[in-house]
Structure formats: C-alpha cells, structure tokens
Amino acid sequence: MHLGSLLALTPLLLFSTFVQAVDCDNATNQGDMNRCAAEQNKAADKELNALYQQITKRLKDNPDANKLLVGAQRNWVAFRDSECKFSASGVDGGSVYPLIYSNCTTDLTQQRVEAFKRYLKCEEGDLSCPVPGV
Template identity: 45%
Template sequence: MIIMSHVKKVGCLALLSTGLFVSAQASAANTCDNAYTQTDMNKCAAAKLAVEDQKLNQSYRDFQRLLNSSEKKQLKTVQLAWIDFRDKACQFSASSVRGGSVYPMVLNGCLTAYTQQRRVQLDADIKNIKNK
C-alpha cells in the first residue's frame, strides 16, 4: 500500500526559506530546552510539528517522483484519509484538556507523533520501491 503524509502548516514557519528555517530550528531547540511557561511550551510543540511536517513533505516529494500518475492519485486518496484520521484521533486524544492552556501543546504533541510515524512508514515504502 502506498503511504504518505502531508501535515498542516504551522504559522509562519512554513513560509521560511530553508536557511532561515534551520536557524529558527536551532534557536527554537535552545529556547525549548528552557521553556517553563505554558505559552513557551505551546510554541515549542508547534515548532516541533513544523519540523516534522517539513521532513514529511520532503519524503512525500521523494516518494512521488517514484510513482506513475495512477499511483500518485492513489497516494493522494490515501493521504487525505490519513490526515482526516490523524486529526480526529488527536482531537479526541486532547479532548480532556480542550479549552485549557495546555491544549495546543497536547494536540501538537499528538500530531507530531503521528507525523513522525507516517514519515517512517513513507520512508520505508520509498526504500522498498528502490530495492525492487
């Protein structure tokens, strides 16, 4: 089965160039190591999601290059279903804290975990295609 992931863009990070993005990642990592306020922790969770999103999008582009047009259509259908599942699963997972200040951190943490898993799956599919 062809698997892929494309995660929602988080804030302005999606618009940064690669060089600026890398600098922002390094800066965020340092800031996140010392995050004590909920606002800072929420921002760090969003930044981690943005990093995983970027990695996943690169894997998706790499995977698409290996597919014919029919497979690309199939991949898109699978991906849209996966995004719907991921979003609903994470909304449910974070529902006990909905409305609280920790909600963005919990939700983005869940989205990040699913995104990482999806990227690993996608990378494994790429490897399998290349080894055929």
C-alpha cells in the first residue's frame, strides 16, 4: 500500500476504533454513562424542537403570540442551563459532571415537552390556552 493512502486511512481507522456502540442499559464506566446521558438529552431536545415547530406553525397567524413564545423559550433555555449548572455544581470538574448535568437538562427538557404537548391539545374556545387548536 502506498504511504499516502495509509496516512489517509489512519484518521478513519482511529476514529472507528474509538466510536463503539454503548449498551446504555448496562453501562458500567463513567465515560459510557456520560455518553448515554448525552444521547438521552439529545433525544429529548429533538422531541422538544419538533413540538416547538408544531406550535410555531399554529401561531403563524399571530405574530405577537409567536414573539412571546420565542421569548419564553429563550428564557426557559437560559433557566434550564443555569439551573443545571447549579444542580451539578457539587461535582464541578469531576468525571461525573457531564452525567449529572445531562440528567438535569434531560429532566427539565422532558417537563417542557409535556407542557408543549398540553399546548398542542388545546381545544377550541379554551381561553386559558395560548395555542389554537386544529
């Protein structure tokens, strides 16, 4: 094999060596637990973003409500991140910090997901609900 070809493959080989599937139900080391927590957080965030898009579509004819939603969501993200930094501050700098922080953000994101789901179930005429029904 040509040296240039071998060097070109080296990053790919190194990368594939380090990226292995993790059995999150049976994770036993801190690195795997941190990765699993990050994946759970990513999944919750993906669900939240999908619901957020559904809500913004329903608010397309109400720019004032949409503006309020954007502001509320930005404030919520800032709260979530600050709350979780505080919540994980007892282990700041430790190897468990990513797990504690991710678990916190996942829990709060899942709570926000449930709130968005309730908004999307508003019935016509429900004056306490900011999102119009379909």
